[in-house]
Amino acid sequence: MIKKIFKYIPLLILVLTASCADSNKNKATFFGGKIINPKTKYVVLFAMDKVIDTILLDNKNKFLGKFNSLNEGLYYFEHGNENQYIYLEPNDSLMLRLNTWDFDESLVYAGKGAERNNILVDIFLEDENDGRSYYKLNKLKPNAYKRKIDSILNVRLETYKTYAENHTNETDNYFKLLKIALTYPIYSRIERYPINHKRINRENNFIQVEKSFYDYRNHIDFNNDSLMYYTPYTKYIRNYLYNITYALGHKPLKNQYSSDFTVDLLKSINDKISSENSRNAFLKSTVLDHFYRKSSCSINKETFDAFFKYSTNEKDKNLINNILNDGEAxxxxxxxxxxxxxxxxxxxxxxxxxxxxxxxxxxxxxxxxxxxxxxxxxxxxxxxxxxxxxxxxxxxxxxxxxxxxxxxxxxxxxxxxxxxxxxxxxxxxxxxxxxxxxxxxxxxxxxxxxxxxxxxxxxxxxxx
Structure with a gap:
C-alpha cells in the first residue's frame, strides 16, 4: 500500500496544481496527467469524431488542458495508436497516469471525476481478460448457456447497484452509461452465441433458441447518437444486426459475406436504426467492411444499390462512388x-x-x-x-x-x-x-x- 501511495504522489501534485490554478475563476474543467514512455508529443481529446483539443506534453511528459465550457458527457483521448474513454463533467479535474508499454492495464485516474472513470476502466479490463472463459461457454446448450450468462449479468447489476448507492452525486446520464458499460458487453456475447456455438462445436447450422433468449432486447436503446463511438454500444448493435439478419434464413458464411446477406443486413440496419446519423454510420461501415473482406475488384451491384437506396449521407455516397470509379479505372x-x-x-x-x-x-x-x-x-x-x-x-x-x-x-x-x-x-x-x-x-x-x-x-x- 505504501509503495502504491508513493507511486501516485506526482499525479496527486498535478491534481492539486490544477485544482488551485484558477480557484477564483469559475467552472473550468481540467484534463491532464503524465504519459510514461510516450509515443508522440501530444494527447488528443475527442467528442464523438470531433477533435476538442490537442494537448502538448511538456519536457517531463506531463500535459494539462483547461476547458471553460465543456459539456457533461462521454469523450475519448488518443495517444499514439491507443485510445480510451473518459466521462467528464464541468468542474472536473481529471488527471491520468499511464505507461504506453501497458496502456490500458497501467491507466489510473486521480482527482475530481476519477472514481467514475476508474470503474469504467476496470469494466473494460474485465471484459478484455475474461474473453476466453466467455468463449468456452459457447459449447453449452442454450438453456445452460443462458443460466451462466444470467448469473454473470446479476453480478454486474449488483456492481451497478453498489456503485449507485455509494455515489449518489453522479448524474442520471452517467448512471445510464455505467449500466451500458456493464451489461452491453454481455448482451453482445448473447447475440454472438448462435455463431460461436456453431463454430466451436463444428456444427453445420445455427442452433435454435427460444424467443425469451433475447428478452433483454426490450430494454435496448437502438438510436443513441451520443454513444455511436462508444465501443460496447456499437459492438452490441452490430452483433444484434448480424444476428437478426442470419435469422432471416441465411446459412453460416465462411470467408466472405454473400451479396444476398449483405443486402439483407443493409435492410436490417435501415429498418431497425431510426436515428439518421447512426443508421448512415452503420450502412457505410458495413458496405466498406464487406467489400474489403472480399478482397476483390468484382462488384456486387445489388449491394451497392442497396447502400445508395438507404443512405442519406451525401459525403458517404460520394466516397463509395469514388471507390467504384477507382475500381473501373x-x-x-x-x-x-x-x-x-x-x-x-x-x-x-x-x-x-x-x-x-x-x-x-x-x-x-x-x-x-x-x-x-x-x-x-x-x-x-x-x-x-x-x-x-x-x-x-x-x-x-x-x-x-x-x-x-x-x-x-x-x-x-x-x-x-x-x-x-x-x-x-x-x-x-x-x-x-x-x-x-x-x-x-x-x-x-x-x-x-x-x-x-x-x-x-x-x-x-x-x-x-
Whole structure:
C-alpha cells in the first residue's frame, strides 16, 4: 500500500496544481496527467469524431488542458495508436497516469471525476481478460448457456447497484452509461452465441433458441447518437444486426459475406436504426467492411444499390462512388502503367519498371484508414510468407519522412495522386493491387486485412 501511495504522489501534485490554478475563476474543467514512455508529443481529446483539443506534453511528459465550457458527457483521448474513454463533467479535474508499454492495464485516474472513470476502466479490463472463459461457454446448450450468462449479468447489476448507492452525486446520464458499460458487453456475447456455438462445436447450422433468449432486447436503446463511438454500444448493435439478419434464413458464411446477406443486413440496419446519423454510420461501415473482406475488384451491384437506396449521407455516397470509379479505372486484366511513385531518397520510379519480370504486391495506404502499427506487423509477415514477392508499400499523398517501423525502407514509397492520369485512388481509401510478372493486374482491389489474401498471393506466386 505504501509503495502504491508513493507511486501516485506526482499525479496527486498535478491534481492539486490544477485544482488551485484558477480557484477564483469559475467552472473550468481540467484534463491532464503524465504519459510514461510516450509515443508522440501530444494527447488528443475527442467528442464523438470531433477533435476538442490537442494537448502538448511538456519536457517531463506531463500535459494539462483547461476547458471553460465543456459539456457533461462521454469523450475519448488518443495517444499514439491507443485510445480510451473518459466521462467528464464541468468542474472536473481529471488527471491520468499511464505507461504506453501497458496502456490500458497501467491507466489510473486521480482527482475530481476519477472514481467514475476508474470503474469504467476496470469494466473494460474485465471484459478484455475474461474473453476466453466467455468463449468456452459457447459449447453449452442454450438453456445452460443462458443460466451462466444470467448469473454473470446479476453480478454486474449488483456492481451497478453498489456503485449507485455509494455515489449518489453522479448524474442520471452517467448512471445510464455505467449500466451500458456493464451489461452491453454481455448482451453482445448473447447475440454472438448462435455463431460461436456453431463454430466451436463444428456444427453445420445455427442452433435454435427460444424467443425469451433475447428478452433483454426490450430494454435496448437502438438510436443513441451520443454513444455511436462508444465501443460496447456499437459492438452490441452490430452483433444484434448480424444476428437478426442470419435469422432471416441465411446459412453460416465462411470467408466472405454473400451479396444476398449483405443486402439483407443493409435492410436490417435501415429498418431497425431510426436515428439518421447512426443508421448512415452503420450502412457505410458495413458496405466498406464487406467489400474489403472480399478482397476483390468484382462488384456486387445489388449491394451497392442497396447502400445508395438507404443512405442519406451525401459525403458517404460520394466516397463509395469514388471507390467504384477507382475500381473501373484499374481492374483485373489491365496493364499497370502511367504513374510514378517515389522512394525515400525522393527518386521517381515508374511502376512499369518496378513490376517488370516480378510478381508484385502494391499496397496503397494512408493513416486515416491504416495505422503504421498494423502495417509494421502485417507487411513483414507477408514478406516472410512470400519471400520472392516484390512489395511496395506506398503512402497516398505522403512524403519521405513518414516511415513505417519494422518495414524495410526499400519497400517504402509515396505517391502524389494529383499528378496521376486516369486516377485510380480518388477515394483516398486503402487499395492493394496484385500484379503478375508480365505487368498485368491479377486483382485490382485486394486487401491485406482479408483472409482471402493468402490464397490470392499463393496463386500469384506459384508460377515464378
Amino acid at each position: 484499374l481492374h483485373r486484366g489491365d496493364e499497370i502503367k502511367d504513374f510514378i511513385f517515389f522512394d525515400f531518397t525522393e527518386q521517381p520510379i515508374n511502376v512499369q519498371d518496378f513490376v517488370i519480370n516480378k510478381n508484385s504486391l502494391l499496397v496503397f495506404w494512408n493513416e486515416d484508414y491504416f495505422s503504421k502499427e498494423f502495417l509494421s506487423s502485417r507487411i513483414p509477415y507477408l514478406k516472410n510468407k512470400f519471400p520472392d514477392l516484390n512489395i511496395a508499400v506506398i503512402e497516398i499523398d505522403g512524403n519521405s519522412l513518414n516511415r513505417i517501423p519494422n518495414v524495410d525502407i526499400k519497400n517504402q514509397y509515396y505517391i502524389n495522386t494529383k499528378n496521376l492520369k486516369n486516377n485510380f485512388l480518388t477515394s483516398g481509401m486503402p487499395r492493394t493491387i496484385l500484379v503478375n510478372k508480365n505487368g498485368i493486374v491479377e486483382n485490382g482491389y485486394a486487401s491485406i486485412a482479408s483472409q482471402n489474401i493468402y490464397y490470392q498471393l499463393k496463386q500469384l506466386t506459384k508460377n515464378n
